[in-house]
Amino acid sequence: MDPYKVLGVSPSATDAEIKAAYRALAKKYHPDRYRGHDLEDLASERLKEINEAYEMIQRERQGGGYRTEYSGGSSSYGGTSYGTGSAQFADVRRAVQMGDLSRADAMLDAMTNRNAEWHYLKGTVLLRKGWYDGARQHFGTACRMDPTNAEYANAYQTLNRSATGYGQTYYGNQNAGSNVCNICGGLLCADCCCECMGGDCIPCC
Amino acid sequence: MFGYVQPLKPELKVKELEAYKGYYCGLCKAIRDRYSHAARFLLNYDCAVLSLLLASMSDEMPKVARERCAASPVKRKIVVHAQEASYAATVNVLLGCAKIADNAADEGSLPAKMLMPLFRGVRRRAESDAPELAAEFSARLEALRALEKARCADVDAVSAEFGHLLAAVFASAPFGFVDEGAKKALSHFGYHLGRWIYIADAVHDIEKDAKSGSYNVYLLRSKGEPDKLRAAIREEAEFNLHISLAEACKAYELLNIKRDKPLLDNIMYMGLAKTTEDVLKGETNGSL
Numbered sequence: 001m002d003p004y005k006v007l008g009v010s011p012s013a014t015d016a017e018i019k020a021a022y023r024a025l026a027k028k029y030h031p032d033r034y035r036g037h038d039l040e041d042l043a044s045e046r047l048k049e050i051n052e053a054y055e056m057i058q059r060e061r062q063g064g065g066y067r068t069e070y071s072g073g074s075s076s077y078g079g080t081s082y083g084t085g086s087a088q089f090a091d092v093r094r095a096v097q098m099g100d101l102s103r104a105d106a107m108l109d110a111m112t113n114r115n116a117e118w119h120y121l122k123g124t125v126l127l128r129k130g131w132y133d134g135a136r137q138h139f140g141t142a143c144r145m146d147p148t149n150a151e152y153a154n155a156y157q158t159l160n161r162s163a164t165g166y167g168q169t170y171y172g173n174q175n176a177g178s179n180v181c182n183i184c185g186g187l188l189c190a191d192c193c194c195e196c197m198g199g200d201c202i203p204c205c
Numbered sequence: 206m207f208g209y210v211q212p213l214k215p216e217l218k219v220k221e222l223e224a225y226k227g228y229y230c231g232l233c234k235a236i237r238d239r240y241s242h243a244a245r246f247l248l249n250y251d252c253a254v255l256s257l258l259l260a261s262m263s264d265e266m267p268k269v270a271r272e273r274c275a276a277s278p279v280k281r282k283i284v285v286h287a288q289e290a291s292y293a294a295t296v297n298v299l300l301g302c303a304k305i306a307d308n309a310a311d312e313g314s315l316p317a318k319m320l321m322p323l324f325r326g327v328r329r330r331a332e333s334d335a336p337e338l339a340a341e342f343s344a345r346l347e348a349l350r351a352l353e354k355a356r357c358a359d360v361d362a363v364s365a366e367f368g369h370l371l372a373a374v375f376a377s378a379p380f381g382f383v384d385e386g387a388k389k390a391l392s393h394f395g396y397h398l399g400r401w402i403y404i405a406d407a408v409h410d411i412e413k414d415a416k417s418g419s420y421n422v423y424l425l426r427s428k429g430e431p432d433k434l435r436a437a438i439r440e441e442a443e444f445n446l447h448i449s450l451a452e453a454c455k456a457y458e459l460l461n462i463k464r465d466k467p468l469l470d471n472i473m474y475m476g477l478a479k480t481t482e483d484v485l486k487g488e489t490n491g492s493l
Binding site: 028029033034037038039042043045046126129130131132133134136159160162163164165166 | 386390445448451
């Protein structure tokens with residue numbers, strides 16, 4: 001493994017540059033972002049790789065004294081500490097945790113008592129299925145029916161936040177691109193476009 | 206439903222734009238080689254991105270050449286001959302034929318009906334090239350048609366069919382570098398990209414469908430004056446488009462991209478964002 005490649009920096013990068021690159025990547029693959037997600041295991045593998053690469057560089061450069069700041073091990077997601085809720089709802093939660101979404105969904109559909117927790121769990125099942133519109137509606141209903149419940153409010157806010165996250169990335173990128181230096185850079189690259197075809201575009205031209 | 210997945214060109218470096226065009230030309234040539242000259246009319250930009258994404262994950266560097274073609278008989282253009290283009294060509298033909306069949310059935314459009322027999326041969330060939338994928342295509346599209354016929358008003362349900370279709374397209378790419386982990390990430394990527402495309406298309410067409418009376422999931426959720434339709438659904442459409450892209454990006458970031466990353470990043474973080482913005486505002490140009 002080439003640790004510099006993993007972090008996407010050149011071997012001549014300064015310590016500060018490496019740290020910045022490491023931080024950005026660690027944030028990108030942070031367990032919080034993928035918690036309870038289908039791709040959680042892939043993300044934690046990637047984070048492990050990034051941590052290892054950072055450690056390797058630190059070791060190489062300073063001979064010890066390094067410290068990684070982010071650990072792949074996430075805190076207790078989906079633990080047992082659920083609030084009130086009947087035995088039926090506990091069964092549904094267990095099915096969701098085990099990834100048996102169709103069973104959880106069938107159990108929910110069979111219930112007649114559609115209280116706030118029912119809507120919250122229905123939203124959770126839909127979320128895991130990738131049916132975000134329905135998930136948001138059910139989380140919203142759960143919050144309206146029980147405005148004091150932190151679990152429901154948290155689920156609703158997290159879902160809304162993950163949607164706004166995408167828009168912000170774009171606007172950040174867009175504003176960064178409007179200065180004369182970039183225009184010059186673009187012109188310089190025009191000269192060497194033939195050699196770069198299909199090639200690795202990451203190193204500077 | 207095509208042409209939504211494109212880079213934001215002003216933000217590309219010239220070499221990146223050339224690479225993008227090269228993949229497009231490469232796909233066109235792959236369609237010609239495997240299928241027919243006529244099948245090149247089915248060519249679409251989204252499948253060029255499929256070819257680009259898969260090729261960028263391969264260990265092998267694609268061959269690059271300068272070549273002439275019927276569309277550019279004088280000037281030699283850069284063409285990227287990626288191995289992955291042949292798979293993208295199959296997907297392109299399957300998608301293109303499905304679109305024509307859909308138009309013929311849906312709107313009874315005469316040109317579509319005339320084109321159907323013309324592409325029957327290439328369609329059969331594409332089906333035999335990827336039989337499992339072709340079966341998934343017909344199952345998903347049939348389910349989608351049934352939902353549309355039943356005038357389904359559930360955005361999740363209709364967009365999921367197209368999402369699963371694209372998940373199969375990405376995850377069943379027959380290449381050595383698509384291991385278990387990559388398959389999982391590609392499937393997640395495809396589902397959310399497909400979901401986004403379906404919803405973006407529905408938002409894009411809302412006025413047109415209101416006029417023609419065609420099915421559109423958002424028309425069933427929004428009542429009011431024709432000029433206020435888009436504004437009425439804007440908030441929920443924005444949420445659904447953004448969350449689909451946020452999830453697609455999460456999966457994209459877990460792919461092992463070995464080259465052309467700036468170009469792919471541009472598509473994922475800027476091109477798709479720009480299209481989303483345009484679609485929500487109703488400012489798209491005619492190329493979609």
